[in-house]
Amino acid sequence: MGPRPLLSWLEDPATGRGIRFAAADDAWESWSYADLASLSLRVAAGLAEMAVPRGSVVSIVQQSSPRFVATLFGAMVAGCVPSPVAPPLTFQDPEAYAAHVRGLLGSAAPHLVVADEDLVETLQPIARTSGVAPRLVGVEGLLAAGPDEPRARAPRAELALLQFTSGSSGAARGIRVPYGSLEANIDAIRGWLRMTPDDPTASWLPVHHDMGLIGCLLTPVVNQSDIWLMKPEQFIHTPLRYLQCFGTHGARLTAMPNFGLSYIARRVKPAQVEGLDFSHLRTVIVGAERLDPVAFEGFHGLLGPRGLTRLAVLPAYGLAESTLAVTGLALEEEWTSLSVEPGSLALGRKVALAAPGEDAQQLIGCGRPLGGAHVAIHDPDGGELPEGAVGEIVVTGPSVAAGYVTRDAPAAPVGEGAGAPSSFAGGALHTGDAGFLMDGRLYVLGRLGDSMKVRGRAIFAEDLEAALGVAGVPPLRVAALLGVRDGTPTAVALFEQAAPEWLETCRTLLAQRTQGARVVVVNAPRGSIARTSSGKPKRRLLWRRFLDDMLPGDVVVDSGDQTNTLRGLS
Numbered sequence: 001m002g003p004r005p006l007l008s009w010l011e012d013p014a015t016g017r018g019i020r021f022a023a024a025d026d027a028w029e030s031w032s033y034a035d036l037a038s039l040s041l042r043v044a045a046g047l048a049e050m051a052v053p054r055g056s057v058v059s060i061v062q063q064s065s066p067r068f069v070a071t072l073f074g075a076m077v078a079g080c081v082p083s084p085v086a087p088p089l090t091f092q093d094p095e096a097y098a099a100h101v102r103g104l105l106g107s108a109a110p111h112l113v114v115a116d117e118d119l120v121e122t123l124q125p126i127a128r129t130s131g132v133a134p135r136l137v138g139v140e141g142l143l144a145a146g147p148d149e150p151r152a153r154a155p156r157a158e159l160a161l162l163q164f165t166s167g168s169s170g171a172a173r174g175i176r177v178p179y180g181s182l183e184a185n186i187d188a189i190r191g192w193l194r195m196t197p198d199d200p201t202a203s204w205l206p207v208h209h210d211m212g213l214i215g216c217l218l219t220p221v222v223n224q225s226d227i228w229l230m231k232p233e234q235f236i237h238t239p240l241r242y243l244q245c246f247g248t249h250g251a252r253l254t255a256m257p258n259f260g261l262s263y264i265a266r267r268v269k270p271a272q273v274e275g276l277d278f279s280h281l282r283t284v285i286v287g288a289e290r291l292d293p294v295a296f297e298g299f300h301g302l303l304g305p306r307g308l309t310r311l312a313v314l315p316a317y318g319l320a321e322s323t324l325a326v327t328g329l330a331l332e333e334e335w336t337s338l339s340v341e342p343g344s345l346a347l348g349r350k351v352a353l354a355a356p357g358e359d360a361q362q363l364i365g366c367g368r369p370l371g372g373a374h375v376a377i378h379d380p381d382g383g384e385l386p387e388g389a390v391g392e393i394v395v396t397g398p399s400v401a402a403g404y405v406t407r408d409a410p411a412a413p414v415g416e417g418a419g420a421p422s423s424f425a426g427g428a429l430h431t432g433d434a435g436f437l438m439d440g441r442l443y444v445l446g447r448l449g450d451s452m453k454v455r456g457r458a459i460f461a462e463d464l465e466a467a468l469g470v471a472g473v474p475p476l477r478v479a480a481l482l483g484v485r486d487g488t489p490t491a492v493a494l495f496e497q498a499a500p501e502w503l504e505t506c507r508t509l510l511a512q513r514t515q516g517a518r519v520v521v522v523n524a525p526r527g528s529i530a531r532t533s534s535g536k537p538k539r540r541l542l543w544r545r546f547l548d549d550m551l552p553g554d555v556v557v558d559s560g561d562q563t564n565t566l567r568g569l570s
């Protein structure tokens with residue numbers, strides 16, 4: 001029969017199911033799918049009344065809300081291409097946010113920007129100086145522009161979505177997602193999880209990027225199953241409220257990065273989940289970054305006594321360039337760790353398995369390909385490597401997107417070669433991620449651009465952060481940066497308000513793990529580590545700041561400084 005059409009739910013929207021949006025004081029604002037469908041059609045009518053051309057991009061700068069959902073689907077109904085853009089965070093630097101959004105709008109070249117009413121004034125100068133000068137309208141004005149009776153649905157555009165990368169390996173890039181790719185990925189996720197309309201989803205992820213947008217919003221909407229939707233800041237403030245979605249309200253499916261697991265295990269005490277039942281929570285997809293066995297064990301250690309099974313925690317791998325999901329652990333399989341010799345992780349070489357122990361590196365597999373995807377491992381020359389050998393992860397299949405947007409040639413795919421950020425070439429997605437296959441499962445090591453070679457072996461930034469986590473450093477308080485400075489391989493650990501014992505642990509650990517490299521440890525104020533919406537450090541940005549001596553804070557360790565004195569970088 002093929003994948004379910006993306007807009008099919010609008011034809012017969014459920015009245016008894018829908019989305020509950022987290023409001024203040026533990027309240028929830030409930031919208032049925034029937035009400036959301038009606039609001040979506042009003043948005044589409046408003047776009048038609050404003051004569052927004054079919055196929056043009058509509059950027060959406062709104063908080064997670066019924067109007068965000070309606071603008072997203074309303075743009076599709078009107079034959080336009082929605083492009084979500086995250087609104088500013090409460091404590092975000094206004095100038096940095098303006099530069100970020102200016103770049104996104106300049107890349108997307110939208111005909112129209114639809115914003116929350118309270119953001120219109122902030123966005124006006126940004127849109128005006130973006131180089132494309134799109135029309136800007138508040139969402140209430142858009143709803144008021146349409147007729148009382150919605151017009152007929154316009155022919156759908158070629159693209160369903162213009163979504164942006166997280167920007168972890170450089171500036172965020174616009175990805176052209178056709179309807180076929182999006183529908184194939186949603187179908188793959190629904191089939192993998194055996195989703196039925198009776199499987200509610202709960203999420204705190206941002207709705208402006210692939211994991212939260214496609215995995216936890218579009219997929220359950222197409223499935224017409226209930227959703228409990230929180231904003232990221234609500235989750236950070238009260239993670240217990242998120243857990244109550246499962247233990248009290250009966251949600252069964254969710255997804256998050258590692259740091260979400262770690263944050264819950266750290267902030268929620270066992271006594272707080274007494275009386276909650278997690279036996280119905282059957283799927284916790286974990287992806288978006290290098291998988292951390294410590295985070296997995298800590299999360300299960302908290303909720304396992306309250307009914308959560310190990311089978312419910314599903315490692316996965318995906319990226320925006322393949323719409324979202326690429327691989328995932330089967331429902332019947334329990335996640336396990338693979339022990340490997342750290343010194344065997346050289347590009348082009350087979351990994352050496354090791355007995356579990358202090359010196360072995362623990363890796364969690366990300367499962368097998370989903371929905372017709374094919375995963376191969378390539379060497380730097382493009383040749384396919386055998387099972388067990390480390391190289392670049394290359395993906396083909398129906399969910400691979402149509403390429404990046406560029407201002408000069410919007411339809412042209414971008415190819416930058418192995419070791420560069422993800423690229424498209426000949427229908428294949430070269431992810432820029434390093435990994436290997438073992439027994440058909442994919443193991444992801446990290447970004448090729450965030451690694452360096454020392455004495456013949458590859459060292460990944462994610463490995464160093466994982467080792468620091470095992471040694472007791474909270475995951476969101478440090479970022480590892482790797483590269484070559486002045487001809488010397490260099491490992492930098494950037495801390496935010498480090499405890500003294502963390503610094504000594506880091507100095508010793510980096511000296512052991514990066515033998516032959518210069519080791520630099522920087523202690524900086526809180527908020528110094530720039531991160532993506534999914535919590536990943538923006539390593540390339542931070543590395544450039546290091547090269548320019550622009551990292552905030554103080555150098556507390558520098559193995560290349562013969563005087564061994566403290567030296568401020570700012």
